[in-house]
Amino acid sequence: GQNIDQPTEMTATEGAIVQINCTYQTSGFNGLFWYQQHAGEAPTFLSYNVLDGLEEKGRFSSFLSRSKGYSYLLLKELQMKDSASYLCAVEDSNYQLIWGAGTKLIIKP
Amino acid sequence: IAGITQAPTSQILAAGRRMTLRCTQDMRHNAMYWYRQDLGLGLRLIHYSNTAGTTGKGEVPDGYSVSRANTDDFPLTLASAVPSQTSVYFCASSVSGGVTGELFFGEGSRLTVL
Numbered sequence: 229g230q231n232i233d234q235p236t237e238m239t240a241t242e243g244a245i246v247q248i249n250c251t252y253q254t255s256g257f258n259g260l261f262w263y264q265q266h267a268g269e270a271p272t273f274l275s276y277n278v279l280d281g282l283e284e285k286g287r288f289s290s291f292l293s294r295s296k297g298y299s300y301l302l303l304k305e306l307q308m309k310d311s312a313s314y315l316c317a318v319e320d321s322n323y324q325l326i327w328g329a330g331t332k333l334i335i336k337p
Numbered sequence: 338i339a340g341i342t343q344a345p346t347s348q349i350l351a352a353g354r355r356m357t358l359r360c361t362q363d364m365r366h367n368a369m370y371w372y373r374q375d376l377g378l379g380l381r382l383i384h385y386s387n388t389a390g391t392t393g394k395g396e397v398p399d400g401y402s403v404s405r406a407n408t409d410d411f412p413l414t415l416a417s418a419v420p421s422q423t424s425v426y427f428c429a430s431s432v433s434g435g436v437t438g439e440l441f442f443g444e445g446s447r448l449t450v451l
Contacts, residue, residue, distance in 0.1 A: 232379060261439075270427060270442035271380075315380070324395075325440075327379030 230254045232328035234316050239334045240306055248301045248314050248331045256321020262290050262301045263315040265330065271315055274301070311335045339363050343428050343443035350418050350450050358413045358446045360428035366441070368434035369411040371403060373424040380427070386411055387434025418450045
């Protein structure tokens with residue numbers, strides 16, 4: 229079966245750095261997405277990785293290792309507004325998105 | 338720019354009733370999707386449409402139907418609602434079907450079936 233694993237919840241301190249991991253087992257691979265979802269709101273796109281390596285976008289970076297079936301989202305200089313759920317999704321060989329259950333990130337002052 | 342508009346925002350429904358969730362986009366995207374989101378589970382695809390006039394089944398299509406008469410509208414119908422369909426429903430769109438690309442989501446419709 230297809231599976232996306234990510235931690236259920238993480239806690240970090242304002243101003244610090246946090247890494248949210250995502251491991252996947254899917255039927256083929258056509259890319260990996262990260263989305264941010266604030267409580268009660270819609271998911272919004274953060275990043276897309278299709279090749280191995282690190283993609284940096286401001287305070288957020290996303291890393292992919294296809295051989296290990298592994299990705300992480302790195303958030304730097306954490307702000308209170310970063311408190312949200314972070315969703316990992318993999319596009320399989322049929323171009324269908326398989327979603328993880330999301331990681332709830334709690335930022336403390 | 339509205340993006341994707343869903344209606345209603347929230348609804349309480351008696352079991353056995355028929356319900357249609359509306360979704361409209363103004364981005365001229367070819368592909369549209371309906372997902373449900375339940376606590377502790379990832380987003381699950383109900384139905385999708387890669388272009389106007391075509392639809393396809395997702396991971397959890399039973400009890401739901403869709404239509405895509407034009408580019409902008411993609412309503413989701415529950416023919417006879419059951420309590421297990423209590424969920425938050427998100428409509429989404431992307432520029433093209435096939436290769437998913439970035440998804441743009443509506444604000445969601447929270448449905449409670451009693």
